[in-house]
Each structure stands twice: as structure tokens, then as C-alpha cells.
Amino acid sequence: MLVLFDRKINSTLHRVTMTCDPDELARAMYMMSTNATVHIGITLSAIVVFIATSHVCRQIRKDLAQLTVIVIGAGPIGLTAALLALRCKRVTKLIIYEEESRARLEKRSYQIAIQPQHVSFLRGCGVDFDNLEGLWEDGCFYTRVGIYLGYIINILQLYKKPVDFNFSTKFSRDLSACVDSISGRKLAICCDGRNGLASRVLGLSDESIHHSTGVYGALAAIEKNNETYVPKSEIRVHNVGFDLSAYNSAAYEDEGKSKFNLKIFGNSTCRFLALAINKTDSNVVKTLRTVLDKSMMRNIFLKCFNTYKRADEASISDSFCLHHMRFSPRLYEIKLSQRAEIAAYIADCDLFVITEGEASRSYNFNTGK
Ligand SMILES: Cc1cc2nc3c(=O)[nH]c(=O)nc-3n(C[C@H](O)[C@H](O)[C@H](O)COP(=O)(O)OP(=O)(O)OC[C@H]3O[C@@H](n4cnc5c(N)ncnc54)[C@H](O)[C@@H]3O)c2cc1C
Numbered sequence: 001m002l003v004l005f006d007r008k009i010n011s012t013l014h015r016v017t018m019t020c021d022p023d024e025l026a027r028a029m030y031m032m033s034t035n036a037t038v039h040i041g042i043t044l045s046a047i048v049v050f051i052a053t054s055h056v057c058r059q060i061r062k063d064l065a066q067l068t069v070i071v072i073g074a075g076p077i078g079l080t081a082a083l084l085a086l087r088c089k090r091v092t093k094l095i096i097y098e099e100e101s102r103a104r105l106e107k108r109s110y111q112i113a114i115q116p117q118h119v120s121f122l123r124g125c126g127v128d129f130d131n132l133e134g135l136w137e138d139g140c141f142y143t144r145v146g147i148y149l150g151y152i153i154n155i156l157q158l159y160k161k162p163v164d165f166n167f168s169t170k171f172s173r174d175l176s177a178c179v180d181s182i183s184g185r186k187l188a189i190c191c192d193g194r195n196g197l198a199s200r201v202l203g204l205s206d207e208s209i210h211h212s213t214g215v216y217g218a219l220a221a222i223e224k225n226n227e228t229y230v231p232k233s234e235i236r237v238h239n240v241g242f243d244l245s246a247y248n249s250a251a252y253e254d255e256g257k258s259k260f261n262l263k264i265f266g267n268s269t270c271r272f273l274a275l276a277i278n279k280t281d282s283n284v285v286k287t288l289r290t291v292l293d294k295s296m297m298r299n300i301f302l303k304c305f306n307t308y309k310r311a312d313e314a315s316i317s318d319s320f321c322l323h324h325m326r327f328s329p330r331l332y333e334i335k336l337s338q339r340a341e342i343a344a345y346i347a348d349c350d351l352f353v354i355t356e357g358e359a360s361r362s363y364n365f366n367t368g369k
Contacts, residue, residue, distance in 0.1 A: 065090045070179055070188040072171045072198040074098035074105060076112055076145060077357025078191030079152040083125055085189070086159045094156070095164040097171040099192075102153065105167070108146040111231055111267040115140055126155060137233035144229060144267065176201045180349040190355045194362040199339070202353045207340040216285060217276040217334045219365055220301040220327035222316065223269065230268040237262040237308050240275075244284055247296050258284035262304055268313075273301050276334070288331040301327050328366045335364050 069085040071078045074096055085091045098105065114122065116139030119129065132151055134143030156163050169175070171192065179188060179202070190198040200206045239259040258277060266272040277285060288296070298321055306315045316324075338361040343354045 066092045066184060068093045068182050068186045070095045072097045072190050073192035075193060079149055081189045081191055081356055082156055083152055086161055093162050097166045097169050099170045102167045106146045106150040110145055111142055112145045113140055113142050135231040142231040142233055171198045173201050185350045187352045190359050191357045192359050194358040196359040199355045203346055204344050204353055205341045208337045209340050211336045213334045213336055214279050215276050215334045216279060216331040218328035218331050220273040220325055222271040222325045227268045232267055235264040235308055242300055244287060258282045273304055294329050297327050297329055332366050337362050
């Protein structure tokens with residue numbers, strides 16, 4: 001069977017070989033090779049087009065992703081924003097405008113408290129707290145604001161990217177035209193504090209929304225110019241009650257019901273006291289909101305300071321308060337003002353604008369100036 005089958009195949013092959021025209025075979029071979037060349041050509045051109053297109057796309061994406069960042073206001077928020085911007089790969093240039101001179105910034109005397117979660121975030125951004133003069137307590141870091149600002153300015157200068165510092169330069173409409181004319185994509189971060197105008201100049205609405213915090217408060221500042229600057233940690237006391245019997249008999253009746261929260265903060269030369277209580281119409285609160293007897297508030301702050309001050313601080317007298325303490329004359333409603341617009345994109349100059357820090361929201365602190 002097998003032998004018969006083989007023979008059949010052989011005879012067929014023989015017949016094929018015998019009937020094949022060599023010219024036709026050559027033409028067929030030629031056609032096949034031409035087709036293969038065309039296919040290879042098409043495939044290669046497709047690959048070349050793909051590589052070129054993806055290169056162009058990557059370049060366009062890269063160009064679009066590159067940012068010039070403009071920070072307006074070199075307070076704690078502005079300089080921290082500048083630090084974050086420089087750490088971002090997409091930022092190719094940083095420009096900072098600050099109204100005050102560098103020397104005046106570094107001399108700023110008030111204290112800032114950096115909360116534990118912010119300490120660890122800032123450590124991750126390269127802030128070496130071991131090289132900063134300040135005080136640690138319960139994971140919180142207290143320092144003079146000028147020390148923090150000076151330190152951040154120094155580390156911004158260590159980055160390889162170009163940083164254009166413009167101290168003693170108030171950001172105004174003229175400078176906004178300079179920002180518009182910078183080529184490429186730009187991000188302006190307005191951190192010029194609660195009275196800042198930069199965001200308005202750059203096209204954001206000035207409208208604010210006011211929220212009640214549901215809290216009444218009062219604030220006092222005691223200046224102790226004879227002290228040298230020493231950072232101090234915050235003191236917080238809850239459930240503080242006042243006996244106002246000497247002023248108003250009706251207020252005396254609810255003594256014990258009105259429980260205030262007290263915070264004493266600031267450095268050794270300027271001590272701040274903040275009192276807060278949830279909105280209530282108790283007699284004590286009503287009295288403190290309506291009676292304009294300044295001595296009542298002064299005595300409350302004096303008593304609060306002397307009772308809850310740090311053990312290493314001297315008590316203060318009534319006459320010292322008269323000359324060295326500013327305070328809210330009565331309890332006021334604490335309100336939060338928040339900008340209605342905090343971000344915008346201005347297409348014709350490819351500019352993003354955002355507001356941060358006290359430039360975007362603030363409270364109505366009242367020290368009875
Ligand atoms: C007296 C005082 C005591 C304080 N005590 C404490 C405390 O004990 N603990 C605490 O945590 N916080 C404290 N704070 C609050 C803290 O300082 C603020 O929350 C913080 O400064 C807000 O930072 P900021 O960067 O948003 O604004 P700011 O610090 O107000 O910075 C705004 C910057 O913008 C600049 N600027 C304004 N307009 C322009 C312009 N047109 N062009 C260029 N630059 C401009 C200003 O010169 C300033 O440097 C205190 C604040 C004050 C005023």
C-alpha cells in the first residue's frame with residue numbers, strides 16, 4: 001500500500017515539474033519578492049512615522065508640562081510654596097516677588113508654631129529642623145518667623161534651578177504685564193497675606209464669602225519690651241469660667257455655665273491671649289458682648305494670664321496692663337472670610353493663578369486697636 005502511494009506522489013511531482021514554465025516561475029518569484037519588499041517598506045515607514053510622532057508628542061507634552069512658577073509674597077506660606085515648586089520636576093524657573101527687603105523679612109519677630117504633622121511633611125521636603133533655632137514641645141516646633149523665612153531662602157538658593165528673587169518689590173499691575181509676557185506655561189501663586197492685592201491684579205475676583213464659625217471670641221496682646229526674645233510653647237486651657245459679680249448681678253447668676261477656651265501663645269516679648277466660647281446667650285456671654293466696660297475685659301485677660309501663665313513667667317499688674325496690653329473691648333463673633341475665587345486659568349497668556357495662605361482666607365481677629 002505504502003509503495004503504491006509513494007509512486008503516485010512521485011508521478012504527480014514529475015508531472016508538475018514537467019508542465020512548469022520557467023518564465024512564469026521567474027515572474028512569480030519576481031512578484032513575490034516585489035510584494036515582500038513593498039510590505040517591508042510599508043512596515044518600516046509605519047515604524048518610522050510612529051517613532052517620530054511619539055517623539056513629537058513627548059516633546060509637546062514636555063513643553064506643556066514645563067512651568068515657570070511666580071510666587072507673590074515671601075511670608076511662611078509663599079516661601080514654603082516656593083520650596084515645593086522647586087522640588088517639582090516640571091518647574092523650570094521660579095520667580096519670587098516680596099514687598100519687603102530680605103533683611104526686614106529675616107528680622108520679623110512674631111512666633112510661628114509648626115504642628116507635628118507639618119513638621120514631618122516639611123522634613124520630607126528637606127527642611128532640617130536640627131539646624132533651625134527654636135523650641136520643641138509635644139512634637140510641635142516654635143520659632144521666630146524671620147528664622148524660618150531666612151532658612152528657606154537659603155535652601156532655595158541651593159537648588160540648581162534658577163530662582164529670581166525680587167525683594168523690596170511690590171507686585172503691581174506693571175509687574176502683572178511682565179508675568180503675562182513670560183513665554184510658556186506659568187503658575188502664579190498669590191501668598192501676599194490677608195490684605196494682598198496680587199490675585200485681583202492677576203484677574204481673580206475680589207469677592208469674599210463670610211462664614212460664621214459659631215464662636216464668640218476676644219484677643220489680647222501683651223508687649224513685654226524689657227524681655228529678650230525666647231520662643232514659648234502654647235498653653236491651652238478648657239472650661240474657664242468668670243465671676244462677673246462685681247460688674248453685673250445678672251451675669252453672676254449664670255456663673256459656672258459659660259465655659260471658655262483659653263490659649264496663651266507667642267514669644268516671651270509678645271504674649272497673646274485668645275478666648276473663645278461656642279455661641280450661647282448665657283448671661284455672662286450677653287454681658288461680655290454688650291457691656292462696653294473696657295475694665296471688665298482687661299481684668300478678665302489679666303486674671304487669665306496670671307492664673308494660667310507659664311511657671312517661669314512673672315505675673316503682670318493692673319498698671320502694666322494699662323500701658324502694655326491691647327485687647328478686644330468685648331466679645332465679638334469670629335467670622336471666616338474666604339475668597340469666592342481661589343483659582344483661574346487665563347488662556348490668552350497660558351497663566352494659572354491660585355491664592356494660598358492668608359491671601360485666600362482669614363479671620364476677623366480683633367485686638368481693639
Ligand atoms: C503679630 C502676629 C503674631 C502671630 N503669632 C503666631 C503664632 O504665635 N503662631 C502661629 O502659628 N502663627 C502666628 N501668626 C500667624 C502667622 O504669622 C500667619 O498665619 C502667617 O504669617 C500667614 O502667612 P502668609 O504667608 O499667608 O501671609 P503673611 O505672613 O502675611 O505674608 C505675606 C507676605 O506678602 C508680602 N506682600 C504683601 N503684599 C505684597 C505685594 N503686593 N507684593 C509683594 N509682596 C507682598 C508681605 O510683605 C508678606 O511678606 C501671627 C501673625 C501675626 C501678624
